[in-house]
Amino acid sequence: MLNTLKKNYLLLLISFLFFATQAQVQKIEPPYWYAGMKNSSLQIVFYGPNIAENEVTAPTGIPILEVSKTENPNYLFVTIDTKGLLPQEIVFSFSKNKKKQFTQHYLLKGRRANSALRESYSSADVMYLLMPDRFANGNPKNDNDKSVTEKANRTAENGRHGGDIEGIIQHLNYIQELGATTVWCTPLCVDNDPRGSYHGYGQSDVYQIDPRYGTNDDYLRLSNELHKKDMKLVMDYVTNHWGAEHWMIKDLPTYNWIHQFPGYAQTNYRMTTQFDPNASKIDARLCADGWFVQSMPDLNQSHPLVLTYLTQNAIWWIESANLDGFRVDTYSYNDKKSIAKWTKAITDEYPNFNIVGEVWMQDQAQMAYWQKDSKIAAIQNYNSYLPSVMDFTFMDAAAKVFDENEASWNNGLIKLYENFANDFLYPNPNNLLTFVENHDTERFNEIYKKDFKKYAMAMSILATVRGIPQLYYGSEVGMAGDKSKGDGAIRQDFPGGWQTDTNNAFTQTGRTQEQQLFFDFSSKLFQWRKTNEAxxxxxxxxxxxxxxxxxxxxxxxxxxxxxxxxxxxxxxxxxxxxxxxxxxxxxxxxxxxxxxxxxxxxxxxxxxxxxxxxxxxx
Structure with a gap:
């Protein structure tokens, strides 16, 4: 009887301590980390009700470099030094008035062999850009999830259609047959916006894959399956903003975690203000600090806690998902000094890691400003450390020249010549991302009304000029879509990605004659490109x-x-x-x-x- 009472008491005590800990620590980010990083400083965010009322200690041999508290008592930012530490479980103790309240375990994992020296994508690759929600629905069971608001509705042009990671994995052979070697997916992290969440750029949790796409393990599986095929995975990373539903936005760690004016002010989208020597301060501030749209609060990268958070999150994904590169959204809207620190921190940790930034400008000198070691930016003592930028001027020219059949001084193929004539402005023109369209632009086949000859000329040029060619899903089978009708029109479902589709463009037997014409040409061209070092x-x-x-x-x-x-x-x-x-x-x-x-x-x-x-x- 006495032993039974003791046992019950112990069980109650353990349950009490467990739930007390859970109540105190509701989130830890990064959720785990890795031993052996070049930068041994690790900032851990502990989040829970009034957690900042506690003092925190670590075991002997694990130095706590700094404990940061903000005006929000629900956050503790604890920075430790991991130098020389082996993989292990660290137990943090939290005390109040010198009395221990609870402990929290934290895992330090081992890294993959040669993780720091991982190779990345280069001009030997062909990048395939796809929107996961619109590519293929490999697992209809995850189309809806109780943890997120928006449910699947394939009839809604801007709704969730059900594409997922499993759908990508199931069609890797198709992407490989096309001749692509690298896959760039638009963001896959949780986006819990009540509508329009399919594009993923309004992230609400940057450490979790959206359950409608799958799990973190599924994302790693995608990476592993690509690597088995000697292919690469690029993550679409967003440093500039989060979604309004992000858990931190709902309980800001500090007022200055996001840009406030106070409250909301929209960017003027004028990126020239970031290097214009004559720009007014208010114009420059509105560009960098204004919100992209009202549902996407603008992150304050100049705040040290924010910058460290974003840097560690990026590195965590590289390690945990074994990534091969980044594409960074709205790169030139970030605080320019801070985004340079972010980029340098990642490339210092991974010397071969390629990062391409979206710098959507119509002037080569202005785009070249943002590439690493730019002599133009050096005039202002600035270096972005960004290895690659997107060649938007090539896209602009490609959208016009093939309708200009009668050449003049300024019209026709001279526009392409002039684009490449300005390559002297770039520190590394061979590391530019070249493309004729992407998920934000008019579809190439819409501009030219599915004219196969014009498509073939454009792809032939894309495959043979300097840079890293990027294809946009579906164009290789003739997909079009009128952007004036909304973004959903340029982000249509890939035919055959859903079980109910009557047209399956993923297979030769399922393609129409037109789709086969486009695919055969594209596949032959880009398969050849793999073989030619010139x-x-x-x-x-x-x-x-x-x-x-x-x-x-x-x-x-x-x-x-x-x-x-x-x-x-x-x-x-x-x-x-x-x-x-x-x-x-x-x-x-x-x-x-x-x-x-x-x-x-x-x-x-x-x-x-x-x-x-x-x-x-x-």
């Missing part, structure tokens, strides 16, 4: 377009590729003596799409609205 890392020589015919060469010491683009409505005979400095001793060229061998010493006839790609042979 278009990966080679030098470029291009020739002024004459009569709307653009000729350029990509070459290394071992290989030379010649590209001829005829944007006319008539065939053209191209005399090749003008290109002698690149043709040199080559006699023949094998056209990679048809397999036909041409003599390149004298004259080549190019069909109307056609691009020809030759591997030169002696």
């Amino acid at each position: 278009v990966h890392f080679g030098k470029t020589t291009h020739y002024l377009p004459i009569d709307n015919v653009y000729v350029y060469f990509r070459y290394t010491n071992k290989k030379t590729v010649m590209v001829i683009v005829n944007n006319n409505l008539l065939s053209k005979k191209i005399k090749t003596d003008r290109f002698h400095e690149n043709i040199l001793g080559f006699k023949n060229g094998k056209e990679i799409l048809t397999g036909t061998v041409f003599n390149v010493e004298n004259e080549i006839t190019v069909a109307p609205q056609t691009a020809m790609i030759f591997e030169l042979e002696k």
Whole structure:
């Protein structure tokens, strides 16, 4: 009897201590960390009711460098030094008035072998951009979840349609068959906005995959499955803002965690104010500190606690999901000094890690300002440390030139020539992300009304110029969509991604004749690109377009590729003596799409609205 009473008492005591701890600590972020990081300083956020009333201690041998408290008593920011620590479980003790209140266990994990030296994406890769909600529904059981507000409604253009991580995994063979080597998914973390949450840019928890996509383990599984195929995973990271439903926004750690004016003020979207020497202070502040939209509170990266939080979150995802790179949303809207620190901290930890920033501008000098080691930015003693930027001026030119069949001084393929003529502005033009469209722009096939010849010319150029080519899901099977009808029109469901779809463009037998035409061409082109180092890392020589015919060469010491683009409505005979400095001793060229061998010493006839790609042979 006595033993039974003792046992019950102990059980009650254990239950009391457990629930007391749970009541005190409701969230810990990062939820765990890794031993052996180059930066050994680790800031842990403990969140719970009035937790700041406690003092915190760590075991002997684990120095607490700093404990930060804010005006919100529900937060404790505890910074420890992990230098020299082995993987282990750390037990923190929380005391009030010198009496221990509870303890909290914290896991320090071991890293993967050579984690710091992981390779990233480069100009040898082809990036495939997809929106998970609109790509494929591999697990209909997770379409809805009680923890989030918006439910699946495929009939709503801006609603949740049910695509998920499992759907991506099930179609990796398709992406690989296309010739893509790297997958960029728009954000997958929890977005609990009541509507329009499918795009993921209004994140409400940056440590958890949205349950409608799957779990953190599913995300790691996606990474592992890609790596088995020698493919890569890029995370779409958002440093500029969170969603209004983020748990921290609902209980701000401190007033200055987000930008306040007080309250809401919208950005003016004028990114030139961030380097304009004549800009007014209010204009520059509104650009960087104004909110992107009212449902996305703007994060204050200049606050040390915020910057450390964002830096650690990014590194945590690299380690936990074994990532190969980042694409950073609205990069140039961040506090410019702080985002440079964020970027440098990540690339210091991972020297080979590639990060491409969205710098949506229409001027090469202004975009080049944001690339690492820019001589333009150096005039203002600024370095973003950002390895790559997105080549929006190439996209702008590609959206016009293929309708300009009669060349003039400023129209036609000269626009592409001029874009590349400005490459001297970039510290590393070969590390630019090149594309003709993405999830925020008009679809290429909508601009050109599914004109296959124009698509083929654009893709041929994209595959052979400097930089990292990025494809947007579905265009390779002819998908279009009118952006003027709303974002949902350019983010339509991939045909065949849902069990009820009657058209399955993921398979040859399921494609229409038009879809097959687009896919066969795209696959052949980008599969070839995998094999040719000249278009990966080679030098470029291009020739002024004459009569709307653009000729350029990509070459290394071992290989030379010649590209001829005829944007006319008539065939053209191209005399090749003008290109002698690149043709040199080559006699023949094998056209990679048809397999036909041409003599390149004298004259080549190019069909109307056609691009020809030759591997030169002696």
